[in-house]
Every structure is written in C-alpha cells, then in structure tokens.
Amino acid sequence: MGRGKIVIRRIDNSTSRQVTFSKRRSGLFKKAKELAILCDAEVGLVVFSSTGRLYEYASSSMKNVIDRYGKAKEEHQQAMMNPNSELMVREL
Amino acid sequence: MGRGKIVIRRIDNSTSRQVTFSKRRSGLFKKAKELAILCDAEVGLVVFSSTGRLYEYASSSMKNVIDRYGKAKEEHQQAMMNPNSELMVREL
DNA sequence: CGTCCTATATATAAGTA
C-alpha cells in the first residue's frame, strides 16, 4: 500500500525496518481495536519489536485474554481426547 | 474500505456482524503475520468471536509469547519501583 | 455459510522537508 509494491520478507535495512514497524504496528493495533468494537470480539495482541520493546492491546485485559485462552486450550485438549466430541470436529 | 464508510461501533445485525468479523479477522491475521516477517518482530494474537470461538496466531509459539510477555511485565514492575529507571521513562 | 465481484475507503512505501 504505497508507492511501490513490496515482497513480504524481512527488511534488511535497519532504518527502514524500524520505520515500517512503526507504521504497520499502529495500523495493526488500530485494526485490532476496530475488530473488537465492530464485532464484539475479545482481542489480545502482543508485539515485541526486533529491539525487544513490548507493545500490547487487550480489549478487556491481557490477564483476562490469557486466562480465557488457557481455558479454551484446556477444553480443546479435553475434546481431543474424546473421538466423538463435536468440539473437535468443529475446531478442525 | 468498502462501498460505504462505516462508523466504528458494535454492529447490531448479527448476520452482518458475523460477516464483518470473518472478513476483518482474516485481514488482521494477515497483517500480523506480515509485521512479524517484515520487521522481525515477535507477535501473538488471540481473538475470541462473540460466539466464543478462538482464533490465534503466534510468530513463534503462543507459549513463548505469553512467557516473554510475563517476563517483560515483571521487568517493567521492577523498573516502576525505581524512580530513576530509564526503562520507566522510555516506556511511558 | 463461504466465495467472488467491484467501488470506495484506508493503509502505507517512498519521497520530501
């Protein structure tokens, strides 16, 4: 989405990688927020820059998202154990 | 980005909320992946639809992202304790 | 439900200051 088309591969030049990171990061967070609001979804987003800096967003709270994620995963495991599980079928 | 401009607020109609969710979710995940590759960032994204379904992406693994997140938060707490911390200054 | 089809709205790659 710019003057030129780009290929999705690691940007070698450190400066332009930083610039692109900054631009795309804000775009990504904006879209995450819009999805949460428009569609009443719970969203958790964590990004570490290549320099190690942390950026985060959670529509509720990150703790909530991580806890819920853990629970969903547990249930998924339970479902995987049971060959007749409807959950398993739907989730694959 | 469509035939009409929309306001960012919860979509009332359940059907179109689902449709929008599906479209925007795929767009969001695509951008998350692009950011990770282009900028060599570590990204973790978790989304629960309003019907409770889980969608996730992690450039490494979700466990890795959550663990790293926890560590970063701990360090941040440490920094917050120290009024002279450079970390605190940078992170606000 | 997904998938395809466009007209538009947005995001953003390169520049420029």
Added chain:
DNA sequence: TTACTTATATATAGGAC
C-alpha cells in the same frame, strides 16, 4: 530522527451467487 505528503497498493462494505 520525526513529521508530513501523496501516489499506489490493499482491505473491505455491500451485493450477488
């Protein structure tokens, strides 16, 4: 760097299958 500018690439709203 740290913003702006703007031409283009992409995303997606609304509609049709």
